[in-house]
Amino acid sequence: MDLLEYQGKQLFAKHGVSVPGGEVADTVEEAVAAAERVGFPCAIKAQVLIGGRGKAGGIKIAADAGEARAHAGAILGMEITGPHGEGPFTVHRVWIEGGSDIDAEYYASVILDRSEKKMLAMVSSRGGMDIEAVAAEDPGALIRRHIDPTREFDAAAARAIVDDAGLAEDVRDAAADVLVRLHEVATTEDATLIEVNPLIVTADREVVALDAKVTIDGNALFRHEDLAEIADSAVEDPQEAMAKERGLTYVKLDGNVGILGNGAGLCMATLDVVAQAGGDPANFLDAGGGSKAEAIVSALEVITSDPKVTAVLFNIFGGITRCDEVARGIIEASKQIDLKVPLVVRLDGTNSEEGLRLLEEAQIPGLEVESTMLGAAKRVVELANP
């Protein structure tokens, strides 16, 4: 789960990392009032979960109330697409923070390195720009050090990284302290990514996090009530919200072929074969390893509540899941939901004969059975795009 900039900064402040003071606003009026309180000049920053906001016009400096009004008006409601094609995300909230006197811009991050199975700390004296470009152009300018998970990450270890990065002598202790605290955020708040770009040195020689990119491990939300609340409120899409409420793993996509599979891997593979057959998947929905009838009803409701869906594919390989249970779920769903779109079902594996017999007997209008995954993908694409 990614945090918005201001949420990340609140987490930093909790752990003693200096951040500029500020306020959030959801309307232009709120933004102007917040700017008056924060003082001018102030920065008005779009709160969306992607990088490249500045380039997209999502960060503006306001010198007075008139500019604050104009900038907030332009940014709220703006659609921003990320550098890797993420989104577009609509800006619903801005963060207004006091202007900072910037003497130097550094870069600091603590991220999970899956390959090495360790957290990786990175520091550079060349912050404020695209760090991937810095690393590509001058690899020596980005210092990378793995942190041993079995030992304490202390001030001395952090100071060694900061020294190697060649930060200004007089702020090295302060920068090392920030790095130790960022690592503490990772371990105690269960963050898998913390990136501060830029980490600035102010005219008063204070080290301040001017941005915050934080990813929290969704598996750890059970021990962070405050973060779990953010996770609940962050879901915007109506189908995703509905699925989350029902405990289903659902991801909304752009197409018109609704998809239900069991198991994350098989479900991903189903999206792929539908795409290979020329179709456009509308969603990812993993009904889980032990899909029971009620879960199937619930899942089908979520899929068909997306108005773009014109046909649905059920791809079930029963391992622990029993195909007769799935068939009962489909039959139950056809009674409870007014199905307006055709359904293609492929059932294989545990108790598939019984499941297929039940479906045959039920004679559900608009339901077709296919015996293979590829055949089912082809058929659902035909039905979705008549």
Place this chain on the structure above:
Amino acid sequence: MSIIVDTDTRLVVSGLTGREGSFHGLRNRAYGTDLVAGVTPGKGGQDVEGVPIYDTIAEAVQEAGANTSMIFVPARFASAAIDEAIDSGARTVIAITEGIPVQDMLRTYWKAREAGVRLIGPNCPGVLSPGKANVGIIPAQFFDPGKIGVVSKSGTLTYQIGNELKQAGEGNSSIVGIGGDPIVGSDFIDVLTLFEADEETELIVMVGEIGGDAEERAAEFIAESVSKPVVAYIAGFTAPPGKQMGHAGAIISGSSGTAQAKKEALEAKGVRVGESPTEAARIAVETLRG
């Protein structure tokens, strides 16, 4: 020979008194796995269908001679249970539990490495050596004994491919589910090493998915250290960046971890990659029969 679980496996199940733990533990026993003990703190001295329950895994190792531990404990307690298994003297720990926080697994991963204990999972379906032993939740009916080793991040995708191999008349030496989490105890390379050394295994099927770079690193390793043919399947070509596809590890961040990048890395090292699970199974059968 098979890998990881075999006829000499003596299994202790943490969570055997729970609903899932008893269902799958007893299922494993019905398959022929030597289930020697269960562990639930405070329930020592009881039994589940004749299987003795101990308070600790160490007691199960010492008193019942367990050498392999399976963890079926809820996520918030699971890393502590894995740590206990690592300290118990068991040589293999198979963790089925899904949803364990990454920070917990970072510590537990290194603890297992330092102790020299083989950890499989978490968030995995376990390991099956057809005709010999089954530890986990893999439905054994889709797999016959044979010459193909399977290593996979995904459960159901493995069953799908296993079923296609069986229909084509081929079987498996062992099927290893390594799990779909960002930090797993054993990666593709660890299991490829075991299959390379296993006399019974003649061909290896590797099932990967988006996220991380385990497939890319496996490709390098295969080129350098694996003499047996490897056939791969990768899931997640249509996954958009930034969205987590079910498994905690299946997320494309930035430009890395895409299915396309993994496919290209494998093909560059001579590994044939099937477009679908069906095609991967077909290529495996063709290659095996020359």
